[in-house]
Amino acid sequence: MLHLASVVPEQKDSQQKKKRQPFIYVVGQNAVLFATSTVQMLGFIGEATLSCWNFLLGKARFRRIDLLLFIEECGAESLPIVTLISVLVGLILAFVGAVQLKLFGAQIYVANLVAIAMAREMGALMTGIIMSGRIGAAYAAQLGTMQVNEEIDALKTMGISPMEFLVLPRLFAMVLMMPLLTLYSDLLGIMGGAIVGVGMMDITVVQYLTQTQATLDMANISLGIAKAGIYAIIIALSGCMRGMQSGRSAAAVGEATTSAVVTAIVGIIVTDGIFAVLCDALGI
Amino acid sequence: MHWVFDTEMNTVNSKVKLKPHIIVSGLTMAYGDFIIQRDLNFTINHNDIFIIMGGSGCGKSTLLRHLIGLKSPAKGQIYYGDINFWDAGPAERSRIMRKCGILYQKGALWSSMTLAENVALPLEEYTDLPNPAIKEIVSLKLALVGLAGYEEFYPSEISGGMQKRAGLARAMALDPEILFFDEPSAGLDPVSARRLDDLILELRDSLGTTVVVVTHELASIFAIGSNSVFLDAETRTMIAQGDPHMLLAETVDPKVKEFLTRGKTVSAETFSGWKE
Numbered sequence: 395m396l397h398l399a400s401v402v403p404e405q406k407d408s409q410q411k412k413k414r415q416p417f418i419y420v421v422g423q424n425a426v427l428f429a430t431s432t433v434q435m436l437g438f439i440g441e442a443t444l445s446c447w448n449f450l451l452g453k454a455r456f457r458r459i460d461l462l463l464f465i466e467e468c469g470a471e472s473l474p475i476v477t478l479i480s481v482l483v484g485l486i487l488a489f490v491g492a493v494q495l496k497l498f499g500a501q502i503y504v505a506n507l508v509a510i511a512m513a514r515e516m517g518a519l520m521t522g523i524i525m526s527g528r529i530g531a532a533y534a535a536q537l538g539t540m541q542v543n544e545e546i547d548a549l550k551t552m553g554i555s556p557m558e559f560l561v562l563p564r565l566f567a568m569v570l571m572m573p574l575l576t577l578y579s580d581l582l583g584i585m586g587g588a589i590v591g592v593g594m595m596d597i598t599v600v601q602y603l604t605q606t607q608a609t610l611d612m613a614n615i616s617l618g619i620a621k622a623g624i625y626a627i628i629i630a631l632s633g634c635m636r637g638m639q640s641g642r643s644a645a646a647v648g649e650a651t652t653s654a655v656v657t658a659i660v661g662i663i664v665t666d667g668i669f670a671v672l673c674d675a676l677g678i
Numbered sequence: 679m680h681w682v683f684d685t686e687m688n689t690v691n692s693k694v695k696l697k698p699h700i701i702v703s704g705l706t707m708a709y710g711d712f713i714i715q716r717d718l719n720f721t722i723n724h725n726d727i728f729i730i731m732g733g734s735g736c737g738k739s740t741l742l743r744h745l746i747g748l749k750s751p752a753k754g755q756i757y758y759g760d761i762n763f764w765d766a767g768p769a770e771r772s773r774i775m776r777k778c779g780i781l782y783q784k785g786a787l788w789s790s791m792t793l794a795e796n797v798a799l800p801l802e803e804y805t806d807l808p809n810p811a812i813k814e815i816v817s818l819k820l821a822l823v824g825l826a827g828y829e830e831f832y833p834s835e836i837s838g839g840m841q842k843r844a845g846l847a848r849a850m851a852l853d854p855e856i857l858f859f860d861e862p863s864a865g866l867d868p869v870s871a872r873r874l875d876d877l878i879l880e881l882r883d884s885l886g887t888t889v890v891v892v893t894h895e896l897a898s899i900f901a902i903g904s905n906s907v908f909l910d911a912e913t914r915t916m917i918a919q920g921d922p923h924m925l926l927a928e929t930v931d932p933k934v935k936e937f938l939t940r941g942k943t944v945s946a947e948t949f950s951g952w953k954e
Binding site: 462540543547553 | 772773776785790
């Protein structure tokens, strides 16, 4: 038995990995890692842009049926959860507003609050966060598993760009569906607000709707939709990127999925912040 | 199938017998600073069934990834014919790879597509054949690997061995000049493994395909191999090359001998150790 243990000699530099490193080294290494991952991210975005360009030139190749399937997955199949969350967010906004506005006897302005908040911010934001969890995670898991199964290698050696074949249809499906879902979310949020307004604060349905109509203008709605389009790109690209970067094990796919959702949500919130500052500066 | 090609292939055979197809020269493979293998030099001739062998973790699959353009060498060159594979641009590499078929370790079928769609994709991408013709070729290729009638199945609905065979059907879709196999018999039962070996021989003989096989399956190595290279994990380089039968008969290197005889030298020592 002891002899069996010594038949295969120890691999010398296999030990090297486990050596403890001084703190300064670890910090430095993480800094370098951060830099390389930023470069990778930029590289991915660049590649995706090139693929889109190829698509516009009519050279990109992916299966139309894939695009339709992804559209179904992130459009129609997302409706129930978007419905639920949007109505509830509308309700919550109305409640929060109602308590404060009642002090001034200005309950009718609940309609303004809900309409503006949903159209400008919450519609796109909540849809974005739902979609990061639903779709971004799914994309990362799909592509990560394809990486594990060598399916992406098989595409590459076949001379088919994974960026065009796998990423483009997912990206397009998201960019097409997110604005529509956001519009739907706005509508349901306003409905949720109306439930509180009409049900609990002597406002009639007609009053509520007229007030809403008077406040909402095209600028508010299109701002929300523009945000939704940008969130869609962030969600789809971070999902696909983490999936493509995934290692070749089950644990790595799990990490890729988590990381995709985190990247997407951070991206969405930061973008929203930038939008808020820009809108303020531009007076939109 | 093979009577069609018999006469012309025989003449072709004699002409191309020792024409180099892939030349690897001074190849060093590394992940970052960690060198996997260094100074690899070997030639894969037309019509060879070339075996890349060695113990687990010695870099066999990594070598394959270099040959099929998935990982670039740290040093050294790989030539396909006269073309320096890694110095040529991506377009040229992709053109070369179009003449190669690859069977991955687990089949690597695209899971969102049926078997028929899997095999049809390369045909749709690289030929102008009309749909009915593609359908016919797909059925033929699937029948060749014993999967007739499974066209509309998804990869997840069939067994691992069948996935592997379907992967082979896809690798053969474009009638490649070179077929790469990554551990072809891993996960197959002995009879299927034997059938796969026969199929590899048949492909070589009837279509004149050059075959490169990564394996450590001794039975396969001796059944099909016409040339080989032995990678050693410890010294990180190749320590033997040539026809596996000749290697078995002539090698003096204890590691190669141990590998090719299924570790007889080790077990003898172990037994003597036990007696003490």
